[in-house]
Amino acid sequence: MKMANTTANTPTKRPRSYQVSEQFVILLVFLALVIVAFALLNPNFLKLNNVLTILSISAVIGLVSLGQVLPLISGGFDLSVSGVVPLGGVLFAVLSNAGLPFLPTLLCVIVAGAACGLVNGLLITRLHINPLIATLGTLSITGGLALTISNGLQIPFENTDMGVLADKGIFGVNNQVWLFIGLAIVMHIVLRSTAYGRRIYAVGGNGEAARLAGIRVGAVTTSIYVLCSVFAALAGVVLASQLLTGSGTAGIDTNLQSITAVILGGAALSGGLGGVPGTVVGVLILGALSNGMSLNHVPSFYQTIATGVVLLLAVGLSQRRRRIL
């Protein structure tokens, strides 16, 4: 009778762990299709210079997405990155123009980002405010702060050496790309191979079960939002370095873009799923799409439409196989 029981429970469904990799394959095929299509349309698309451009541009969204993946795995999300990115950029410009050297400036911006994340985390875990509402509120506040500090103006870097994060680096690849690659590897290891990573997945998979397994769910959740905002602040510095200007409006579309990239990469709003490799491919798809369309002189309005279509297509395809539980 027991055997009958188990065979009855092992039909065509494959374990979820395989499914995730299946979805990863679909994603890679998607990326390949996008690349092939644009390469055929425009021979310049695959030229080294253009590829480096795609990577440099994607690094900003990529950094935000490396942070965003954490709240999404835990079953929430962070809209406030769109305020923290410009705030990070503006603070960096203001502090460096005040004469602070590079590293202390960077450190200050990161601390400011962590503070924003701490507020998010405490609003969500202590006051039990829904992440949508909590981060919507802090989005307004941080975005407003960025505009207040910059007085609504562009703040050019007085010392262009401060833009080192966006300079050309090893092998002619821009530093922000190396930064993104390095942090992606670190985050991948954190999520895959540390107890902390396991806890994040457990909190998103079933918060109550995680709590009863002895995990400090509140502390884990708060730390997630802190990290997410730190990544956003860092992305803000990179973006400002690219433009050699701090601006209160630079990067205000990063929240929806990063959420799109992470969800493309296999995360679900219900939590417990997602990861760095998928997110990186998701970021590259978005980057290739926008760059390819620009090369072919497609107006940017169509680019946002294309992004939406790609998101719905990818999620729709995987959704059919996601209905296990």
Added chain:
Amino acid sequence: MTLTPVLSIRNLEKSYANNPVLADISFDLRPGEIAALLGENGAGKSTLAKIIAGSIRPDAGTVLIDGHSVDFGSPREALAMGIAFIPQELVYVPELSVAENITLGSPPARAGFTSQRRMTALAEQLIEKAGFELPLRAKMSSLSLAQRQLVEIAKAVSRNARIIILDEPTAALEAEDSRQLHQLVSQLASRGVAIIYISHRLDEVFKTCDTIHVLRNGDLVRSSAVSEVTPADVIADMLGHQLKTGRSVAARSIGAAVLRVENLHRSTAPTLDAVQFTVGRGEILGVYGLRGSGADTVAETLGGLHPDAAGVISIGSMRTTAIRTARKSWDLGIAYVPADRKSQGLVLIDTISRSFSLPNLASITRFGFIHWYKERLLARELYERVRIKSRSIHQVVGELSGGNQQKVLVGSRLLANQTVLVLHEPTRGVDVGARQEIHDLLEELADTGTAELVVTSDIEEAVKLCDRLLIIHHGRIVLEINDPSLADQAEAIQAAGGIS
């Protein structure tokens, strides 16, 4: 009783996957009659109630209303014929007012528009007709549990229900509220409404009901007037003749007390009142009680779910007055296996291996990094020990049967090196085979010296598994049975049901 039956059941049968749940059930219900429907968990009470209320269809047999055969396709059709089912877990909209909840199904509307005033007026009218008094403008969520139940009953009566089925209505109520509910039920009956009353509380049944129907394993083993039976008869009917008595294994040698709970109190329902016990090394202590009796609260308190329950809890050399968080419970040396494996126990999208690791992360990590080899070793050991049937150790937990899921949950709590294992309904919703295997495992663990506290609402489990059994009623320990056997079930059920 010479009235013609308002409801007649004839030769009703129902089975799930060749597993008979109800076999050849027949009985009558007359206007104004309060009929108790009794039976152990899984005897078929809920299935029978759901068939009468139209939410499931029988395989064979007929349901007659006023002598006419009916075949309900949905609860809505049953409601139209005057049958209302009030489930254990009430269904209402907490943020709406009482009036809105009462008129929810059919709000008074003109051209699609409705108003607070009109809804309140209609609700007032309905409630008055039904002879109730309720705070119509209050939000449903601001009412007490008992009042919410009244609202549900009022709703049923206002829709001209002639048969009301109540599924364990007092399980979560305090004594005073229970009494009020019984008064109301009696009033309704005196006005000709027929009531089917599902309950485990024999004291209530014998005070309130007219007739008693006892189900056992899907058979109707007794239908008689309350005046013709004693509680002892009814319990004997519920349990049937069980030949096996006594433990199969020799009594264990029980060591010094490792968990000591003194004077545990909780003032919010379900309350606890001076609960006191010890669990020794190698001992399985059972706590048995009905829903809402406080037995669950004892388990949950030790699991860290009730920071407001206070007393003196000592484990080994550690002492505390209240366990405020689940983390604190672990730190004290308690491994808690929660009652609901799906919502509280497992991350269903995780693999078996990862589920085992979750409470044991500290033992398989170094400097925060997971040691893959140690994780494998741990998973293999637990997998062997709890004897899970699955394709591999990497199968997703959500795909397993209930019994195997429960084994994963219990297994995840075994290696944490905790002093006391607190098991809350360790075999709820688990098939017979898995249940036996889990029991065997728990006995083996006790043989090796683990102290276990088993909180269960399954009397057979309580007497078979435990070395010592405490019975809780209304938050108090009312009986202690040493070395219980199947023969002690009747006494335990009586005590838990409030009959002394």
